[in-house]
Amino acid sequence: MKALFICGDNEEWKLITNIFHAHFTNIDLLCVNTSQEALDTFMFEGNFGLILLECSMKDTDPTLLAKEIYETIGERPLIFIGTAAMIKDRIKEEFFDSHDMVLIYNKPYKPLELINSINEAISLAKQLEYEESVVELDPSEFLPLKLRNFYLYDQVPFDVYIELTKTKFLKAISSHKKYPQSLIQDFQKRNIKYLYLEKNEHLKFLENSVKKISQSLYQTDKSDRKRRLQTLVAAVLVTHQYIKDVGVSDQLKEFVDLIISNFGKIIEEHSSLEEILLNFPMEHGDLAEQAVLKGIICEFLVRSMGWRSDLTRSKTGLASILHDMFLEREEWSTITYKDHPHLDDLTELQKKNFLDHPKKAAESSQYFSQYTDVDFIIEEHHEQPDNTGFPRGINSGKITKVSAIFIIANNFVIQIVINGITASTIQNIIQGFNSLYTVGSFKEPYSHLVKELKRK
Numbered sequence: 001m002k003a004l005f006i007c008g009d010n011e012e013w014k015l016i017t018n019i020f021h022a023h024f025t026n027i028d029l030l031c032v033n034t035s036q037e038a039l040d041t042f043m044f045e046g047n048f049g050l051i052l053l054e055c056s057m058k059d060t061d062p063t064l065l066a067k068e069i070y071e072t073i074g075e076r077p078l079i080f081i082g083t084a085a086m087i088k089d090r091i092k093e094e095f096f097d098s099h100d101m102v103l104i105y106n107k108p109y110k111p112l113e114l115i116n117s118i119n120e121a122i123s124l125a126k127q128l129e130y131e132e133s134v135v136e137l138d139p140s141e142f143l144p145l146k147l148r149n150f151y152l153y154d155q156v157p158f159d160v161y162i163e164l165t166k167t168k169f170l171k172a173i174s175s176h177k178k179y180p181q182s183l184i185q186d187f188q189k190r191n192i193k194y195l196y197l198e199k200n201e202h203l204k205f206l207e208n209s210v211k212k213i214s215q216s217l218y219q220t221d222k223s224d225r226k227r228r229l230q231t232l233v234a235a236v237l238v239t240h241q242y243i244k245d246v247g248v249s250d251q252l253k254e255f256v257d258l259i260i261s262n263f264g265k266i267i268e269e270h271s272s273l274e275e276i277l278l279n280f281p282m283e284h285g286d287l288a289e290q291a292v293l294k295g296i297i298c299e300f301l302v303r304s305m306g307w308r309s310d311l312t313r314s315k316t317g318l319a320s321i322l323h324d325m326f327l328e329r330e331e332w333s334t335i336t337y338k339d340h341p342h343l344d345d346l347t348e349l350q351k352k353n354f355l356d357h358p359k360k361a362a363e364s365s366q367y368f369s370q371y372t373d374v375d376f377i378i379e380e381h382h383e384q385p386d387n388t389g390f391p392r393g394i395n396s397g398k399i400t401k402v403s404a405i406f407i408i409a410n411n412f413v414i415q416i417v418i419n420g421i422t423a424s425t426i427q428n429i430i431q432g433f434n435s436l437y438t439v440g441s442f443k444e445p446y447s448h449l450v451k452e453l454k455r456k
């Protein structure tokens with residue numbers, strides 16, 4: 001915030017400047033001598049949140065100057081400073097009574113009183129700033145974007161809003177203005193999950209993100225393995241948003257191909273699957289992080305089993321990206337069987353939508369015409385060999401090997417999200433799977449996972 005002190009006495013400038021330096025360090029104070037300089041300053045220096053106007057200036061009527069200021073920059077906190085006699089003589093009562101943001105400070109200066117007075121004006125300025133940034137918008141013209149997307153940038157070319165009510169939005173980020181990553185972290189702490197953009201801007205944001213992430217994936221070299229993992233998480237996040245809001249375009253298909261080919265690169269850049277797991281940047285355990293990890297584990301298993309076809313490998317990659325994208329809530333991603341106790345907390349409609357999420361994601365895979373038969377892998381991702389899974393509750397005899405690979409990767413990652421990634425949780429998960437996955441189509445992929453991860 002900027003403050004302007006209008007006063008003809010340079011000694012008073014010093015006093016006020018010292019007070020601001022000592023007590024209001026985040027406010028920029030400018031001092032000017034005359035009313036004309038003040039008006040010129042508003043013209044060239046932009047907006048000021050707070051005005052201090054000393055009333056004894058020669059050739060200046062302070063009430064008239066205040067009126068002119070309000071006409072120029074709008075109403076904002078303004079403190080008239082002067083002796084009681086000067087204020088009585090020069091400030092029109094009518095002006096004072098008709099403006100809520102006008103305050104009076106009676107000289108002589110007493111630091112504590114002056115600080116209190118400035119604090120009062122600042123809180124008025126903050127309230128004004130807040131009120132000015134709350135806007136009524138037509139909600140049908142705005143779309144939500146997951147907060148995490150904004151970690152990709154440090155400025156965006158459009159205004160971004162937080163939803164306060166169905167029609168009221170608070171401007172959170174101004175267009176073309178740099179924002180620190182800590183701002184996004186603050187929103188996260190306040191449990192804000194989405195920011196809102198105008199529909200057209202939303203599409204531009206997604207397209208720019210696709211371009212930016214693609215470039216980053218092409219440029220990342222072996223020495224920056226963590227960056228590749230983080231960028232892949234961002235890539236899946238944008239893919240989910242893009243499919244939900246725009247659909248599957250040619251640009252997105254290319255992007256998804258690039259993501260899938262990077263699952264292989266990750267494996268080639270690490271010495272073992274355990275190394276990848278222990279270095280994986282799991283921050284939220286959310287759908288995007290899970291998808292990347294599942295994609296990598298599937299790719300590893302398919303390679304380990306000696307399946308040479310790129311197309312087969314790509315199928316599990318696409319399934320990893322898409323399978324949970326229509327979950328209503330991310331935390332439901334860890335519900336793995338049809339009698340899971342958490343399902344009792346859901347309404348009937350939520351439960352139905354949850355049980356349908358594999359089918360809905362399977363349908364979306366059909367838009368990726370370069371991959372075939374991914375739909376059944378996705379549709380079966382919650383089936384289990386002992387028929388406790390859903391939606392169909394089929395048993396191991398009916399589950400193909402490629403589905404079995406994906407089911408094992410899916411459940412392995414879910415267990416990691418629940419228990420954390422450490423050397424010992426990996427061992428426990430592998431051990432726990434022993435009674436479930438040593439049958440039918442599951443046997444071979446499970447044995448490869450054990451061979452790779454089990455500590456002798």
Ligand SMILES: [Fe+2]
Pocket residue numbers: 323324333357358381382
């Ligand atoms: Fe799922």
